[in-house]
Amino acid sequence: MITPFQVAYKNLLRKKVRSLLTLVGILLSTWVLVSLFGFNRGYEAALNRDIDNMGYQLMVMAKGCPYEAATLMLQGGKGLRYMDQSMVDEITRQPGVDRVTPILMQAFFDPNKGDSGGIAGFYGVDAGSYPAMKPFLRFRKGGWFHDNAANEVVMGYEAAELEQREVGDMTMVPEKNVPLKVVGILERTGSQDDGTIFVPLKTLQRISQTNQITTIGIKVKKDADMEKLENTLYQLKDVQVVSFSQVKQTVMKLIATARVMVLSIAIVAVLIAMVGVVNTVLMSVLERKQEIGILKTMGAMPGDIFRLVWTETLILCSLGGVAGIGFALVFARVTDLLARSVLPYAPSGGLVAIDLRLSLLTLAIIVSVGLLSGLYPAWKAGRIRPLESIRGE
């Protein structure tokens, strides 16, 4: 006929605007909370994906190399440091090393890039070992170079889009005026490979008039002791080792402060929403004091009234929570863009990962905190005595 749940639900409809505002408060706090949880998971997953897409876990480069990105930007690549290619054999001999791939990064000034020219980066990779390290790369058209000295390039998806190149087109190396034939265009990976122009290692060495390299990518054996291998590599002369797990830790530390701040804001938002819940339900209880008294004359026990009022809190929090999660899912892309605009480093791919488990967890938190907030109004309602409420008229 009618259940206490229906009674509670219809009670909330009495003051629609007040209930709606409370609902909006819960919605907003849930939105912030679930987006934050989603960001926590999504950011780390995106970072891991970026690192996995590198194809190797360690990089060895000439000492001072981490500062060369800035050098490349400021001086057009004049400050690059190199190491001898014999280092490849030396590293290959180390226990724990599965595969290595030599890389030469070069930057040339392109006067046609942008309004006043810009740097064009080329990635010299070994035609044998590099593709073997990245077997997951797929081609939209074409394939890898025919040999390590061919005048050919493979372009990342975005690089090809930007320069409007197709397989078979010719592209020039700025400054050097060397024509290279586009033999392959990669599918979109969502990683930095999308913007990269790959050239056979020996070709880029010839163009740059060097027989050296800038980087060695190292794939470590599955059962290898990473720390021990890193320490061994540190012993090599004039090189430094970059571990992607360390890079990940450093990046995660960089965003940790931002995460703590946003989490604090989320907690404050949840608390404010819950104060709203207490206010709404308590006001509703006080306004219905006589009615609650009458319910008791009808046979409702204090526990029945407690549950009735608590159910109102449950309905408010559940509806607000579900709506907040819905908003977070719908506007995940907006949150993603917002996060990217303020973060010092944002990996490629989606930064906000909200799934069913996370949604249910957030809903459980919101409902639990809401029910805690509803304890006092429900307890107060349960204690209303019918005689006092009738006299109150």
Place this chain on the structure above:
Amino acid sequence: MAENGWSLQARQLTRVYHRGSEQIQALDGVSISIRRGEFVSFMGSSGSGKTTLINLLGCLDNPTSGELELAGKSIFGAGKPLGERELTRVRREVFGYIFQNFYLIPTLTVQENVALPLAFYRKPGVEGEVERLLKMLGMEHRMNHLPGQISGGEMQRVAIARALVNRPEILLADEPTGNLDTKRAGEIGEILQDLNRSAGLTIVMVTHNPGLARLGGRQIEMRDGRAFES
């Protein structure tokens, strides 16, 4: 319930309220017996103690002293007040209440308002009682209306149906026509009289309305916390 023909027996009921240092004797040793099937009206001026008495008889309050028995079972006595739970248990088994202000839930339909007590407590065998009562009180055509869409007299009919849905032994009516015009008050009076005569329902009513009071088989006047049977 009605052992020895007695429904309700009060002995030397006293109720004293305290307002600051002032002591107010609302009831002063009232003894009264109400038999099953009786229609008893209490009259009296404001502050005479009639509402206090009906609240004690209806287990809405504990007396300061005195005894109350229902069907030979002691409810209050030996100075032992009942807790809210115990009072509720007695109330939902024995009493139905109607008030001057109806107290219908505005967001529930007429039908839902009548069924409301069943959401908390349901006596065995009350299935179909909501529809039966609405029909009996001529409200079946209004069952899907909200309280705001019906008249004051109709609201009181709904309140009567709600009070009767769990088949109480005794109906307590506190100024049931206080908010109604003469015509509607007469209609409600007829309904109460009919419930008493044809259904044998015990009715205890407080009213200012002498015409309504005359409908009861017994009229008791309250003065200064004491009961005087006319």
